[in-house]
Amino acid sequence: MASEFELSRNITIGQYVPTASFIHRLDPRIKLLVFTILVLAIALNTSYLGNFLGLLLSIYLFWASKIPISYGLSGIKPAIPFIIILGLLQLIFQGSVFSGGTVFFQFGFILITSESIRLVIVSAIRFVEIILLSSVLTLSTSTTELTHAIQSLLSPLKKVKFPVHEISLIITIAIRFVPTFAIEMEKMMKAQASRGADFGSGEWWRIIQRTKDMFPIIIPLFTIALSRAEDLILAMESRCYTPGNERSAYSVYKALGRDYIVLIIGLILSSLLLFYPFPF
Amino acid sequence: MKGSLTVRNIVIAGVLGAIAILLGVTRIGYIPVPTAAGNATIMHIPAIIGGIMQGPVVGAIVGLIFGVSSFLNATVPLFKDPLVAILPRLFIGVIAWLVYVGIHKKSEYLAIGAAAFLGTLTNTALVLTMAVVRGYMAAGVAWTVAITSGIPEAIVGTIVTLAVVLAWKQIGKGKKSKISEDL
Numbered sequence: 001m002a003s004e005f006e007l008s009r010n011i012t013i014g015q016y017v018p019t020a021s022f023i024h025r026l027d028p029r030i031k032l033l034v035f036t037i038l039v040l041a042i043a044l045n046t047s048y049l050g051n052f053l054g055l056l057l058s059i060y061l062f063w064a065s066k067i068p069i070s071y072g073l074s075g076i077k078p079a080i081p082f083i084i085i086l087g088l089l090q091l092i093f094q095g096s097v098f099s100g101g102t103v104f105f106q107f108g109f110i111l112i113t114s115e116s117i118r119l120v121i122v123s124a125i126r127f128v129e130i131i132l133l134s135s136v137l138t139l140s141t142s143t144t145e146l147t148h149a150i151q152s153l154l155s156p157l158k159k160v161k162f163p164v165h166e167i168s169l170i171i172t173i174a175i176r177f178v179p180t181f182a183i184e185m186e187k188m189m190k191a192q193a194s195r196g197a198d199f200g201s202g203e204w205w206r207i208i209q210r211t212k213d214m215f216p217i218i219i220p221l222f223t224i225a226l227s228r229a230e231d232l233i234l235a236m237e238s239r240c241y242t243p244g245n246e247r248s249a250y251s252v253y254k255a256l257g258r259d260y261i262v263l264i265i266g267l268i269l270s271s272l273l274l275f276y277p278f279p280f
Numbered sequence: 281m282k283g284s285l286t287v288r289n290i291v292i293a294g295v296l297g298a299i300a301i302l303l304g305v306t307r308i309g310y311i312p313v314p315t316a317a318g319n320a321t322i323m324h325i326p327a328i329i330g331g332i333m334q335g336p337v338v339g340a341i342v343g344l345i346f347g348v349s350s351f352l353n354a355t356v357p358l359f360k361d362p363l364v365a366i367l368p369r370l371f372i373g374v375i376a377w378l379v380y381v382g383i384h385k386k387s388e389y390l391a392i393g394a395a396a397f398l399g400t401l402t403n404t405a406l407v408l409t410m411a412v413v414r415g416y417m418a419a420g421v422a423w424t425v426a427i428t429s430g431i432p433e434a435i436v437g438t439i440v441t442l443a444v445v446l447a448w449k450q451i452g453k454g455k456k457s458k459i460s461e462d463l
Contacts (some may be wrong), residue, residue: 008386043361089421119415126361134352166285167341173294174345176302181302215440218322221299222329222444229295237289243285 017139023065024140027259028149034266035137043127047278048118051125051210054273058132065140072135076128082128087120147172148251166243174233176223184224185217192216282378285337286425293338296326297345304349320434321403323350325440328399330374332380332392332445339373346372361414375402389442396441404430440444 018024023031042054062069090111105163107114149167158164198213300323303309309323326339327346331339350359359365376399384391408422408430417425 010447043363086416088337089418090416098400123416138352162283166290170290170294170297170341171345173291174297177295178305181298182306185302185306185332214322215330215443217308218303218325218440219443219447223447225295225299226292226444226448229291230373232291232295233288236291241287243287268348 002261016142017067017071019066019140021064021066021140022258023061023136027253027255027261028141028145029152029253030255030259030263031141032146032149032152034263035133037266037270038273039133042126042133042272043128045273045278046118046122048122049278050273051122051129051275054129055125055132057269058129061136062132065136067136067139071139072132076131083124087124090120091116091125126227143175147175147247148253151249151254165247168215176230180228181221181225188217188220197254248255286431289334289338292334293330293341293345295339296330296342300324300326300342300346301349304346313395321429322372322436322440324369324400324403324433325396325437325444326377327369328372328437328441329444331376331399332395332441333448336377337376339377340370341373342346343369343372343374361410363414363415364407364410364416368403368410371406372399372403389446392442392445393438396438400434400437403432404433452463 038054038057042051045051045054059069062072091112102114103111104114104117138146146170148169151164154162154164154167197216300309303326304321309321323346327339327343330342344366347366350369351362351365359416375393379398380391380395382391383394384441408426411417412419412422429430
């Protein structure tokens, strides 16, 4: 029972596995850039062979970062039933939309073609690839490194008056407050439970009841968050924080030769996934 | 100063973003509804509140944080596609702000309620449209999801948003920082 309230333990945000591998030591800016390009390339590739290559690549990256593959698999496991159900639904209802290719089976409105089978298999593999890739990124890069990377990658946008520093400050505040609010929420759940409130024990089909149970948690959570925001606003203003001023960074990243090599390899692989006409 | 990023806008966007992430990672933001999409969600509510309270920029940023966090945490293939998980979420707060600004001279309560309701529907409609466009769902399935999870989402969203925004208007009277409105 008590384990239901231990929210802060389940938060894997900022989870970081220090293995000091090659991937860990890469410049975070390059890592983020290559990750973004690769994910886009994978999301747009619809061939079997291309996605198989992507899968091999993501497994290789896991191996190269020396992070136990179980970290990545733990993200996939709870999703398996969804993948199967969604796959079946796609198979049954999508045939008429993606009707190219050979027709294998037709009965009433059910139409299974080679194209709809491709859709099902490719979207399942794509899902596994993206889970593995994003785990490699977040497990091998600390959140500080990530926010710095975002800030410096977006810095060319300063030229068009895009508030890069402010955006990365917002992200930092958001990540910083997640554990704090988790602790607050835990306190509230325990306080409500000690008064006899009941969370999550109702039957799953009593949706209205279960939703109503959450109101005494969610509404105070927002008010606590907003009053904390008031404190933070006051603190920042009294220190004369002015948005939009020029600031220097505490840590300055310098891309080395190996970073450029990784960038070039990443670009080649992504353009291969995007533009190469795979035979299947 | 609704558009620009003042200290107030930065902090409120950050804090609401934190709530959006928290609701996602603790699974508290999910209302179990037996549909193909898995769950109805209340994680878009911070984006709506940000839009109503601090304008479209904050609404869009909170939506972006919600989108990225739902993309990174997703357990369904549908939301592992950035075009479905991130892009539609940018518009939640913007639409909520437009609706709020349009009505709030007539009735504050009605404006907040309508903004929350339409903001939620924006989320449902755009996400499902993208899902159909990207081929994860057939149009028929999408309509079922829209009705079975979209309507409860909209109702819950309206209640929570009304409660929070009205409570905040009370807190706001005793605002600690006196200068942030003038900057």
